[in-house]
Amino acid sequence: MAPFDYLWLAHNGKIGPVEWITRDWRRHLYRYLWAMRYLDEDSVVLDLAAGSCYGSQMMAGLARQVYAVDRSLEAIVGYGLNVYFAPNVVYQAAPAEDFCPDCTFTHLVSFETLEHLTDPAEFLRRAAQEWIPNGTLLLSVPAYDDLSYNPYHKHYLPLPALRELIQVDFEIEKILGQADDGRITVLERAEAAYLVVAHPCPAAAP
Secondary structure: OOHHHHHHHHHOOOOOOHHHOOHHHHHHHHHHHHHHHHOOOOOEEEEEOOOOOHHHHHHHOOOOEEEEEEOOHHHHHHHHHOOOOOOOEEEEEOOHHHOOOOOOOOEEEEEOOHHHOOOHHHHHHHHHHHHOOOOEEEEEEEOOOOOOOOOOOOOOOOHHHHHHHHOOOEEEEEEEEEOOOOOEEOHHHOOOEEEEEEEEOHHHOO
């Protein structure tokens, strides 16, 4: 299915409630469309914190295999396996911090994850050494501070802190911005999120 078919299906309530067509949902969808630019038929993708797995299903249309991992068993079983199933997606319920795969991946896709973690530095270390030692990191973090009203977020990572955190284990290829309406744009116009493309540093290899 072509990516923009999802926009039509969503708009017409075919892949979720109509109320999903909100600013936040549109931002999330556009992040997956952005990530898909980096995939090809040989890609083996880890979608970590995959949520309902609709993005995993989208990426499975391009990649050889996708691993959809989320801490919520309800999301993996109720939505991943029963709504957004694809034969080349492996569905697994596990916290991001505890995920222990038996293979490595060409891409790690993880949107709006770092701010939820107790130790985001350890997450990135494991990513570089265990999950994508020769691969590509595609992640996003909020570009605004919501710690005062979002009880699920443990960190706010302004751009300098984000760069410093990632560069311990990764070489940053680029950082883009996401505008309030969801469009992926230049870093200077980041309103909703920062989107990062990075590759493990040679020194980070196990």
